[in-house]
Amino acid sequence: MFALRSLLRSAHIKYALSAQFHATSNCTGAKVAIVLSGCGVYDGTEIHEASAILVHLSRGGAEVQMFAPDVFQMHVIDHSKGQPVEKESRNVLSESARIARGNITELTKLNAGNYDAVIFPGGFGAAKNLSTFAVDGKDCKMNKDVERVLKDFHRAGKPIGLCCISPVLAAKVLPGVDVTVGHEEEEGGKWPYAGTAQAITALGAKHTVKEVTISLLYRVDLFFSAFSFFSHVDQKNKVVTTPAFMCETKLHLIFDGIGAMVRDVLKLTGK
Numbered sequence: 001m002f003a004l005r006s007l008l009r010s011a012h013i014k015y016a017l018s019a020q021f022h023a024t025s026n027c028t029g030a031k032v033a034i035v036l037s038g039c040g041v042y043d044g045t046e047i048h049e050a051s052a053i054l055v056h057l058s059r060g061g062a063e064v065q066m067f068a069p070d071v072f073q074m075h076v077i078d079h080s081k082g083q084p085v086e087k088e089s090r091n092v093l094s095e096s097a098r099i100a101r102g103n104i105t106e107l108t109k110l111n112a113g114n115y116d117a118v119i120f121p122g123g124f125g126a127a128k129n130l131s132t133f134a135v136d137g138k139d140c141k142m143n144k145d146v147e148r149v150l151k152d153f154h155r156a157g158k159p160i161g162l163c164c165i166s167p168v169l170a171a172k173v174l175p176g177v178d179v180t181v182g183h184e185e186e187e188g189g190k191w192p193y194a195g196t197a198q199a200i201t202a203l204g205a206k207h208t209v210k211e212v213t214i215s216l217l218y219r220v221d222l223f224f225s226a227f228s229f230f231s232h233v234d235q236k237n238k239v240v241t242t243p244a245f246m247c248e249t250k251l252h253l254i255f256d257g258i259g260a261m262v263r264d265v266l267k268l269t270g271k
Contacts, residue, residue, distance in 0.1 A: 030271040032057055033115045035107065035149065036068040036096035037125025041245070042077035044092070046123030049163055049244050050099050052255045053119055056262035065115075068096035069107040069143050074128035074135075092129045107145040112152035116269040119262070122164020122244055133168050138202040140172060147173050157238060159268035161261050164244040168196065170237075171205035178234040180210040182243030193246050208232050212247045212257050230260030233268075240264045 034053060038044020057064050070093040076085045097104040112118070120126060127134035130146045150173045153160050162170055167179035183190075184197040184207065197207045210232050231242040242261040244254050 030060070030062045030116045030266055030269045031114065032062045032064050032265070033110055033118045033149075034064060034066045035110070035118060035120050035130070035146065036066055036092075036099055036104070037121075037123060037129045038068070038073055038090070038092045039095040039098040040077065040079055040125075041123045042079055042082065043073055043075060043090075043128060044095055044123055044125035045099060045121050046164060046245055047099060048251060048254070049121040049123065049258060052258040053121055053161075053163075053262060055255075056259040057119075057266075060262060060266045062266060065105060066096065066100040066103065067105050067107045067110045068093045069129070069145055071129065071143065073125070074132075077124075092125070107143075107149070110145070110149055112149065112156050112158060115153075115158070116271060117159040117161065117265050118149060118153050119161035119265060120163070120166040120169060122162075122166045122246075124165065126164075126166040126169060130166075131169055131172065133165075133172070133199075138199050140168075142169070142172055150174065154237060154239075159238040159240060159265045161240045161265040163242045163258055163261055164246055165193065165196065167241045168200060168203070170239055170241075171200045171203040174237060174239065175204055176206065177237050177239050178206040178208055178232070179239060179241040180208045180232040180243060181241070182212065182246040183209055190248050191246060192248060196246070210241075210243060212243050212249050212253050230257040231264050233264050238268050240268070 036045045073090050073092055076088045076090050078085050093106060131140045131142045133140040154174055167181055170177050170179055181196045183194055186192060186194045200207045231240055233240050240261050242257045244258055
């Protein structure tokens, strides 16, 4: 009987948590800019992350416009082989248009005064096309419009959302910002990009360890604070981050973590 009660309680809390998760993004009227870096995890935007962001923003009633820099990619990767393609080049704006279904605007035209928040999906494009982090680490250079956008939104006190590898962009541009890319140790391959945390601190930012999800849903205290496990909020700088594919885990857990990030971004808009 005790085991049955525990099972029912766990199931009830899981159901309540799911309902709460899908009910929290109820912001209406927020205008959100999304900055893409191409199309494809190894040389552009991580498509699943971009899609998750769009779904959660749609659920939250936000108005969305996507942007990308009009520059050439660092290189082109054959995603079936994981290797660079020789003598091929692609444009970041044109590739990002694949995700945006054609509704894409050049990043030079993104004005922080016209939007309530900005979100950067991950994917290696953030470290290759929006910056040179993939090559230069802490000594990386930033795309000038990416740097301008981050500084303008920060200066205006408007929230910035970043997931996966993209928190390194904020770490480079916003001194002392507090972000997460997940864990700081690889833990047997579960966190294959854990070294990014050290690069973030080398940039002068703070790194906070976070999970992609939680498993002990039967604890009431975890139920009420569950979303704090999914995303990290730097209240002072209004920067929200979540690990996403920095962790080797199930897609639906990454989807939920991104949803928590979106929820916190929309909450910070005050709409």
